[in-house]
Amino acid sequence: MLIVAGLGNPGPQYAGNRHNIGFMAVDAIARRHGFSPWARKFKGEIAEGQIGGEKVLLLKPLTFMNVSGESVGEAVRFFKLEPKDVVVVHDELDLPPGKVRIKTGGGHGGHNGLKSIDAHLGRDYRRLRLGIGHPGTKEAVNPHVLGDFAKVDRPWLDDLLEAVAGQFELVVKGEDAQFLNRVTLATTGSEEPSSAKGSAGGAAMRAVAPGGAAPKGQSHIRQARSGGPQVKIPEKGPMADMLKKLFGKE
Known part of the structure; x- marks a missing residue:
């Protein structure tokens, strides 16, 4: 069994925030793979289903971002799972918009949601990092992450979420490099560079040009x-x- 936790903040006022791209991703996965309706449990919302013959629990913590670990930790303990059985999907300031990386372990990089999960699980879980870009200054970070995606972002964002959902079976199977390569092909029309595939922490995908179709690189x-x-x-x-x-x- 795999728990896939998308991070975000609950409530309609936060629904379109960049910080909520984790919620958006698990919503897309639930739609694509015909999961059960969302229900309240583990201080969050859960949806159950199967991907590639494996049981998957999607989780959206409703504890607010900074204490996401309370929800994720409760679910992991209930099912008697280990950190390796968890994938956390979250926004990443240090990646340009549209870029994706996936890795096991590592630091939280100042992300309070990850910091909370680290406190409950340790660091040995997988992180699917979805780039939202950095605003340039530390003072602008909070308005940036708690601001909504702009209309010009919608084309690349929608393509990204659809690709992540469509190729997620590879994540379930543990084929992370192949997953990132397929997502890149789906969103940019070109394969993942071999140098990126071999880099620490997984491969990166090039950003799709905002406001237009994915470039055929x-x-x-x-x-x-x-x-x-x-x-x-x-x-x-x-x-x-x-x-x-x-x-x-x-």
Whole structure:
């Protein structure tokens, strides 16, 4: 059994906040996979269902963000599970909007919801981090996370939530790198760079351009193979002289 806890704050006044992207994600998963109606339990709302043949409990803590651990910890203890059986979905200031990372363990990075869960479970649970971007200054953080997503954000946000829900079976199976690659393909049309796949904490996906369709990205190698734009190397002039010196060509 897997518990998937999406973090946010309860109440209609917070429903569209950037801080509530965790709630939005588990709502999307529940819709996509035909989960039960939401019910009150474990100081939160729960929905039950199966993904890929595995039993999954979706949880939205109603304790407010800063004490999310009370709800998540109660559910974990009730089912006698371990931290490895928990995935927490949350907003991430340190990732640009549209980027996704997933990892096991690590610090809370100042996120009060994670800090509370750490106190109840320890750190050895998986975190699905959904980028919302940083406003630039510490003073602007609270208005940013407690502010609603703008209309211009809706195209990339909707695509992201749909992709996360659609590919979530891979998370249930523990195939995190494959999940991130599929989400990237679904939202940007290009595969996850191999360097990102091998990086600590999981792969990152490129942000979808706000207000427009997902870009159909291609590597320079793929463009060259497909007859795309070629870079012409100069044969004369200052640039040519510099290249000759750099590569030792006379």
